[in-house]
Amino acid sequence: MSDYDIIVAGAGLAGGLPAAAYLQKAGFKVGLIERGVDTGKFYHSYELHPGVMFDHSPVNFSCISPAMLDLDLEGAGYVARLPSILHSVTDGNGNHMTFYPNLERNLSQLEVYSKRDAARFRTILQNLQPHWVRLLRILFYSPHPDRARYDEALQISADALDMSVEELVRTNGIQLLESLFESEQSRIFLIPLPALHLFGDLSVPGQGALAWLWALLLRACISPAGNQSLVRALERVFLQHGGDILRNTSVESFDVSNNRCEGVVVRTHHDDQTRSLRAREAVISNLGASLTLKMLGDTPLPESFDRQLKNWSMAKRVLAVHDFILPEPPQWTAAPANPDFARSPRIYLVWNTWHECVQWLENSLTEEATFHGDVEMTLMNNIYDHSATGKYALRIRHGTGPYSMELEEKRQPFTDRMLSSLTTRNPIPLQRAISHQMATPLDFWRANPAALHGNPVGGDFIEGQWMLDRCPYETPVEHLYMSNSVWPTAMSWLAPGYNAAGVIMDRLGRKRPSWWSHEPGEWFTRRVAQRRAGAAS
Numbered sequence: 207m208s209d210y211d212i213i214v215a216g217a218g219l220a221g222g223l224p225a226a227a228y229l230q231k232a233g234f235k236v237g238l239i240e241r242g243v244d245t246g247k248f249y250h251s252y253e254l255h256p257g258v259m260f261d262h263s264p265v266n267f268s269c270i271s272p273a274m275l276d277l278d279l280e281g282a283g284y285v286a287r288l289p290s291i292l293h294s295v296t297d298g299n300g301n302h303m304t305f306y307p308n309l310e311r312n313l314s315q316l317e318v319y320s321k322r323d324a325a326r327f328r329t330i331l332q333n334l335q336p337h338w339v340r341l342l343r344i345l346f347y348s349p350h351p352d353r354a355r356y357d358e359a360l361q362i363s364a365d366a367l368d369m370s371v372e373e374l375v376r377t378n379g380i381q382l383l384e385s386l387f388e389s390e391q392s393r394i395f396l397i398p399l400p401a402l403h404l405f406g407d408l409s410v411p412g413q414g415a416l417a418w419l420w421a422l423l424l425r426a427c428i429s430p431a432g433n434q435s436l437v438r439a440l441e442r443v444f445l446q447h448g449g450d451i452l453r454n455t456s457v458e459s460f461d462v463s464n465n466r467c468e469g470v471v472v473r474t475h476h477d478d479q480t481r482s483l484r485a486r487e488a489v490i491s492n493l494g495a496s497l498t499l500k501m502l503g504d505t506p507l508p509e510s511f512d513r514q515l516k517n518w519s520m521a522k523r524v525l526a527v528h529d530f531i532l533p534e535p536p537q538w539t540a541a542p543a544n545p546d547f548a549r550s551p552r553i554y555l556v557w558n559t560w561h562e563c564v565q566w567l568e569n570s571l572t573e574e575a576t577f578h579g580d581v582e583m584t585l586m587n588n589i590y591d592h593s594a595t596g597k598y599a600l601r602i603r604h605g606t607g608p609y610s611m612e613l614e615e616k617r618q619p620f621t622d623r624m625l626s627s628l629t630t631r632n633p634i635p636l637q638r639a640i641s642h643q644m645a646t647p648l649d650f651w652r653a654n655p656a657a658l659h660g661n662p663v664g665g666d667f668i669e670g671q672w673m674l675d676r677c678p679y680e681t682p683v684e685h686l687y688m689s690n691s692v693w694p695t696a697m698s699w700l701a702p703g704y705n706a707a708g709v710i711m712d713r714l715g716r717k718r719p720s721w722w723s724h725e726p727g728e729w730f731t732r733r734v735a736q737r738r739a740g741a742a743s
Contacts, residue, residue: 208483209486210236211485211488212234213489215492216457216656218696219696219700220689220695223440223444224700225704226449227441227443228273228276230444230449231444232722237449237452239470240454240455244437248650248654249262255531256595257597259599261586263433264584264590265428268698269730270729271700271704271729272725274729277439282443284429284439285435286427286429286436287427288730291305291551294540294553295395295553295556296539296555303395319392320391323387339728341420342423342725346726347701348705349679350674350679350694351678367382367419374415376411377414377415378412378413379400379408379409380409381415383418400417400418401563403523404424405417410667430589454475457470458473459471459501460491462686467488468484471483488686488713491686493690494658495518496515498688498690499516515677518671518691519668520665520666522668525603525606525650526613527602528603528643529599529641531598531599531600532639533638534598535548552584553582553583554580555580555627570605581602581628582602583602584601584602585599586600611648613647613648617646624636625637646660647659647661664676664691664692665677677691679692680713687709689702689705
């Protein structure tokens, strides 16, 4: 039997890997168990043609994480830069807008559709700005459920929107945008990111309004070396401080005795042997609700926790991805009037009318036929220089509605509809693609079994699974913690792992080391200040 202070089951980027890195650097002996060869498997970079790189999510939110400075990820080789263009949006009517990390440039474009809307948007952002760091802290970099922090965030959010808390929790995202902005075009251009369910379902009262508002707190960055470089930097920090990664090793079960998790039983793939690993202080499950329940086996659980894990939903709304290699860049309809449109790292193809948008939001959980309403396109050539290859790399991501095994049979119909939809809006030479590869939700599960039904964020945003109702970081089983299916969702900001590590430190009565002290958004704020100083000189 091998002994560790802490065992982390699952080396995912959002939860397992950062938790392991923090705790190992804090002086614990940590064993990190990974079913595959690579840590952070879901967050990978790859080539589909020599010299043409694709990424799972090349535009990421790591720049707001305290881990950037706490773990000195730049010192471990991670390079992040702030983009000069955030993204662009276009509908099928020829309307378009490009968003910048410059408020005035964004407002001047909104003013074309409504000066009142531009002024309202400015007021909201100005109201949020003094509370930006605090909101990041209490919403994302604090363990939930936490009613006090949630109530504080509610009050700040309501004040930013000039609403009462009571009114805010009754308002969904659709109603909020209709009350804030008079122009349909303003609403359509300001909703694509939240509509992808980053923080919640926009059609749900309270959750929908807050999901739209809290998306405004995000800040994006790009890694020139590929987003897997973030995974590698975290792994280096973990290993440099003496961490132990058990690759090609699956967790078979949690070893629970008298309601105390003593360790795990694992199976090594190279010899198909099982063995027990003992954890003196804690076991962290980064496996998600369903697999955590499976690992607990016949362990008696409190009724509410048992029911939560058994009924955890991950199949309501999932995604498909198309990777294209084209012989030439798309000739965007908007480019002659707006050259920055074609330089955008991401472009969103959206609805032609607000009615279509509302209909799509209301039906997207049940009607796969509506999945083309909000299409995210990542222009890899604008992130990584592929000019020497003469090839153009394009990633297209869209929703598919609820998960079904029938999705495997719909690869060609989905592709045909995608080709038809996109060529109608823009003369994109997809039919002449050198290469096309489609990934279905089942493909995502194949790469990451914790992403049940292809759900990469740890669970659906439905009633009973949002924020205060997500799984707890500290479970009712003593010494067992979770860093997946918790709040916030599993994304590139490393928040679940950060929170899980903090919960364990608090439970063990350990004081955080001096390096574990940076605020959310601190790296981003420093980098913006450096950019401004450079521009001024």
